[in-house]
Amino acid sequence: MISPVDISSASTALVSTPSADLLPFFVALVGPTGVGKSAIAVHLARAVGGEIIALDSMQVYRRLDIGTAKPTPVEQKGIPHHLIDIVDPADPFTAADYARLARQVLKEIHSRGGLPLVVGGSGLYLRALRGEIFPGPREVTSIRARLGEEVEKGGPEVLHARLNRLDPPTAARIHSRDSFRLIRALEIIEITGKRVSELWEAHRKELAQSSVLFLGLRRERTELYRRINDRVDRMFASGLVEEVKQLLEEGYPSDLKPFRSHNYRHIAALLLGQEDLEDAVQRTKQETRHYAKRQMTWFRREKEITWFDLTDAESRRTTETLIERIQRLRGRYGTA
Numbered sequence: 623m624i625s626p627v628d629i630s631s632a633s634t635a636l637v638s639t640p641s642a643d644l645l646p647f648f649v650a651l652v653g654p655t656g657v658g659k660s661a662i663a664v665h666l667a668r669a670v671g672g673e674i675i676a677l678d679s680m681q682v683y684r685r686l687d688i689g690t691a692k693p694t695p696v697e698q699k700g701i702p703h704h705l706i707d708i709v710d711p712a713d714p715f716t717a718a719d720y721a722r723l724a725r726q727v728l729k730e731i732h733s734r735g736g737l738p739l740v741v742g743g744s745g746l747y748l749r750a751l752r753g754e755i756f757p758g759p760r761e762v763t764s765i766r767a768r769l770g771e772e773v774e775k776g777g778p779e780v781l782h783a784r785l786n787r788l789d790p791p792t793a794a795r796i797h798s799r800d801s802f803r804l805i806r807a808l809e810i811i812e813i814t815g816k817r818v819s820e821l822w823e824a825h826r827k828e829l830a831q832s833s834v835l836f837l838g839l840r841r842e843r844t845e846l847y848r849r850i851n852d853r854v855d856r857m858f859a860s861g862l863v864e865e866v867k868q869l870l871e872e873g874y875p876s877d878l879k880p881f882r883s884h885n886y887r888h889i890a891a892l893l894l895g896q897e898d899l900e901d902a903v904q905r906t907k908q909e910t911r912h913y914a915k916r917q918m919t920w921f922r923r924e925k926e927i928t929w930f931d932l933t934d935a936e937s938r939r940t941t942e943t944l945i946e947r948i949q950r951l952r953g954r955y956g957t958a
Contacts, residue, residue: 645752645833646728648738649948652677652921653839654914655743656850658932660693662839662941663741664701669945670739670952673702673731675724677742677751680883682720683711685869688862689885691853704731711869711880714761717750724751737952745920752834758806758821759813769805778804785811791819835951837944838927840918845933847911854907857885867893884909 651666653659663674676682680690684707692706704727709715724740724747731738740751749755772780781804786793788811796803807818814821841849866889870876876890887909888902897905921927928947930940 645725646732646738647833647835647952648675648728648740649835649837649952650677650748651739651741651837651839651944652743652745652748652924652927654846654917654921655691655910656846656853656914657839657841658849658937659741659743659839660691660697662932662937662944663739664693664697664699665941666944666948667701667737667739668699670737670948671735672737672739673704674698675704675727675731675738675740676706677740677744677747678706679715679717679720679744679747680880680885681706681742682708682715683880684709686711686865686880686886688857688860688865689883689889691857691885711874711878714879716761717746717755718758720747721750721753721755737948743917745917745924758810758818762809762813765809765812766805769808770801773801773805781805781808784808789817789819792817834926835948836924836927837947838921838929839932839940840929841932846914850910850914851907854885854903854910857906858903863889863892863899866890884913 649666649672651659651663666672667674678690680686681692682705683690693703705720705723708723728738740748742748746755769781778799778801781801782793782796782798785796785804785807789807792807796807810816810818810821840846862885866881866886870890870893874881876894880886881890885906888897888905891897892899892902930944932940
């Protein structure tokens with residue numbers, strides 16, 4: 623038996639989840655960063671009377687606009703967009719928080735006769751929305767800080783070895799250098815006194831099935847990477863460095879969680895004098911391409927997704943096909 627730590631003075635309430643509630647029908651439009659989801663989603667929403675819920679772990683943060691590729695008011699074209707600009711960059715925000723808020727928005731959209739389009743590239747947030755990630759306890763700063771110090775001293779492999787002793791099934795699913803997930807798994811074990819794999823199995827048995835139409839967009843790899851490189855160039859030209867500089871000058875720490883993402887990590891390093899501009903640009907491009915590859919690896923495991931190959935020449939035809947698919951399926955669930 624794993625003994626839980628005494629955290630009586632900390633906030634340990636489990637994040638509430640309506641995982642046993644049947645979700646309203648919604649469309650999930652997913653794919654890698656840079657593929658062109660946002661523009662197509664606006665056309666879909668207009669055609670089917672939909673509203674867009676961002677499926678993005680970075681667009682939730684206010685004042686991080688350029689590096690997160692948030693759709694501008696012009697790009698949104700009057701279509702309601704939800705779960706964008708909802709928390710401060712310094713505020714903690716988890717997949718469970720996203721699921722709670724997104725479920726509320728789903729029901730609100732349905733109550734006014736609209737069709738929710740959940741659009742983005744965060745596979746983890748999508749799983750959380752569907753109730754496929756158990757609602758673990760809230761973060762405890764003291765535990766996370768101590769585990770973080772262990773990573774600094776001995777590397778993430780030390781935590782991975784410990785997790786492998788305590789919870790082998792969970793350790794097998796986490797890369798030995800994924801510090802963030804290793805810390806979270808060990809934190810949950812300390813707080814609850816139970817293995818993450820045990821908690822997940824108990825949660826899995828309570829899951830309710832939801833009605834979701836999964837649509838995926840993908841491009842030929844060379845074309846996708848070209849689009850990613852071009853977008854990073856546009857971000858730098860549009861003031862990405864100034865966006866980060868302003869926040870740092872206001873006192874936001876450079877190790878803030880959003881600044882550790884692929885589109886911000888090297889900007890902070892540039893402003894701290896750890897990289898030059900050319901290095902920051904090239905590394906941001908490279909890490910964004912790697913991120914897109916990881917997204918596709920994740921989504922390929924989701925067998926329910928119907929994939930559509932997107933090209934600039936066939937974009938309009940692909941959009942029309944998607945509209946037809948949505949209209950045909952939504953009638954089955956009484957949302958037409």
